[in-house]
Amino acid sequence: MPTLRIDSQTLAVGGKHNWSIQTRTLHGGTQEGVDVVEINNGKLCFAVLPTRGMGIWKGNCGDVRLGWDSPVKQPVHPSYVNSLENGGIGWLRGFNEWIVRCGLSSMGAPGTDTIVDNNGNALEAFLPLHGNIANLPAHTVSIEITDRELILRGEVDETMLFGPALRLHTEIRTEFGTGKLTILDTVTNLGDNPTEHELLYHVNYGSPVLEQGARFQAPFKQMAPRDPRAAEGVDSYDQYDAPLPGFVEQAYFFELAGKRGSRESLAMLKNATGDQASLLRFSLKDFPCFTLWKNTAGSKDGYVTGLEPGTSFPNTRRFERTKGRVITLAGGESRSTKLVIENLDTKKAVKSAEAEIRAVQKLSKAKVHPEAISRFSDI
Template structure:
């Protein structure tokens, strides 16, 4: 029997909930708005709240990426000290991207490049690609009852194309339900061109304070782990060890091939046992075979990235030389999905730990 949504200690179906409120926006809503000052001026965005403490902000002007996520008023993500920067002010040349890197709970890397910059095929491939600064088109916000579920959904399209080169389209839908503790990102990539293309895609999920702290732990199912560089190699044995902020810490990056179930599902989580709360991701490893970990224990840049990807983060030329570039045929479509959610309390945490143990046992 299907369970009902839980609202503040009560399991309520549609009729019982509507007895207790006037307009649904009393609890759950999608509110479009626009930033009006500073480096974020002109960015269009949507704030989504689902009625039981989960609230997140999507940047319409930047790939519908999730710049913030809160639960019961608690921040869950990392936001760089550069803040929210309009695409009009973002300089992607060389290392200038560091002055406008998006951060937040999710920013999307790709579709032509992830990681190191390069000149490839006569085109500049910027750090982490162009999607993160691509405005969404055909944006639609949907908030309505579907049976006993009050569904909140935002969708839009981002195009990455160049004359004589690629013509790729990303169709994105981000959804949650009233009473839920998770968000689902569903992406469809279409090659609308007449030639096969090389595809790179990484979901940059960034967990921050207070979920991330010296009392936190990283939970990843058994994996094959590879360090990005010699410095990261020195810390590979402690990849799951999280510390308090360290002045001058240099980032370390690891790539994990995680255990998954028979359907390819896998996941990871950052858990703060002292607070009794965590952030998790679930995704299909058949489509996103690499889980990249970005470990930045640096004071002021204190973050942990858990990032499902089709690739590593050394750039498209490295991936091609390694024979690991994903390809998409002319007029082919590829579907990707990612769930980001909250583990609230002992029962949620133990349930996710059981999920990880089951993955490791298969």
């Protein structure tokens, strides 16, 4: 990718905001050849990785860092990720993004599934953790600058003969001077035949928003821990502790509540004092399943929590199919989704979001299952 910079000095839009777009290519170690597009709207900055499926490596809203500290220190070029390694969890060799997509053909836990081979026969195939989309490079990357926002677009192909042949078209928009970014994704089945599709956004936070006393908030109808380990923490599922080396992750599966009609919902992580938060907005039509991942391990092991709107839960695709949660796209069919992330930096803004969450919650009773349930988990 050519190195270029466009900013408020060189282009007279964006009013008073000191914005910029900068592209560059990283060098050294496993980041060799990774392209980065750094977008600064004057308040919110974030670094998109076209080479890693248009994921968002890290961000800053004012002084507040968005993202986390993975043991994987730099963005990893996909040629150094073998998803089949380590029993199928090789995806974790490249995992350090603030926002990364899992999918498009499959995502979730590694496991075998039955696919159809070129002869039309059933073939047992091993599907590794979280699929391919994070380790495929984007093409047709373009930038649009309007008088109110910066827009980055790109396409990522996850294709093969005999399918799946899926294309992601993503549009990442951010308005000058705001703490907000919007991800508008369209996944298209390029083939003639129906094909399965799964999509999950792994939106991850470490310090400073995640800290002892931080809280998770979202309106929901029911929630269940994924497994016995998560059940241990179900009473404090929405609270976070300080980093604890050796902490084993806990995941909670939610059926969220949404607004009437639009089915718009929201989920928020706020810091201990309640003056910083990151708020996700999305429709349950797009993402009917929500997963909360709590991995408050040692600060060097990846002290992190993930807010994960998805088309399904991140179990094996084979299991999700039995629950009717795997999408099928007809030949040529497209599916568009929208995810908004608002970074709030005042107590007032945080309280306002909390009030909105409470208002949606009022429409439903929030049921907390003490143990994993068979509707959500493969138990």
